[in-house]
């Protein structure tokens with residue numbers, strides 16, 4: 087089982103898939119800064135529109151919270167079609183426009199919804215991938231425990247790590263942090279978010 091982790095960041099998913107499933111994972115990441123912070127060993131420089139791998143060499147591709155960064159999505163879809171073996175899936179984990187209700191950050195930073203609205207939509211992604219021969223197999227919101235409490239979210243908040251928060255105004259960000267800190271005093275439950283998993287073959 088050979089999997090591509092495209093836009094792998096610091097390689098957290100690559101390491102997890104190796105540990106969880108014993109898969110052979112190839113991580114590809116365009117940012118030198120991310121690659122420098124990565125401890126996962128099989129990390130290559132590269133990007134979605136020019137994947138530096140042979141044709142028909144992969145059993146699956148994992149694209150986690152990265153498609154909104156890809157400038158040329160049709161080229162990326164064509165490259166994924168090329169490197170994946172026939173029938174192998176592309177798994178796209180993302181927040182999609184109009185589907186933010188179960189993502190905690192948007193509760194406290196409602197202005198960030200307008201940023202999410204600029205992300206590639208589900209229909210757009212389906213159409214682009216369909217043009218290269220992929221078909222939608224599944225769309226599933228996947229619950230995850232993001233943090234043990236809102237207090238931990240406050241403590242660990244890094245605005246730069248969240249594109250929608252980077253792109254709202256400083257005043258809107260500060261107002262959201264005030265709401266988040268107030269809720270963290272009242273609510274102690276684990277923070278559960280749901281991002282979508284779109285599976286295409």
Ligand SMILES: C[S@@+](CC[C@H](N)C(=O)[O-])C[C@H]1O[C@@H](n2cnc3c(N)ncnc32)[C@H](O)[C@@H]1O
Nearest residue numbers: 093094095116117120133134150151152155156
């Ligand atoms: C929010 S991070 C997600 C990192 C990782 N996939 C994860 O889920 O933890 C988005 C990543 O996509 C990368 N990226 C941006 N443009 C890209 C492109 N055209 N092709 C591949 N990766 C890209 C960024 O450098 C960044 O590491």
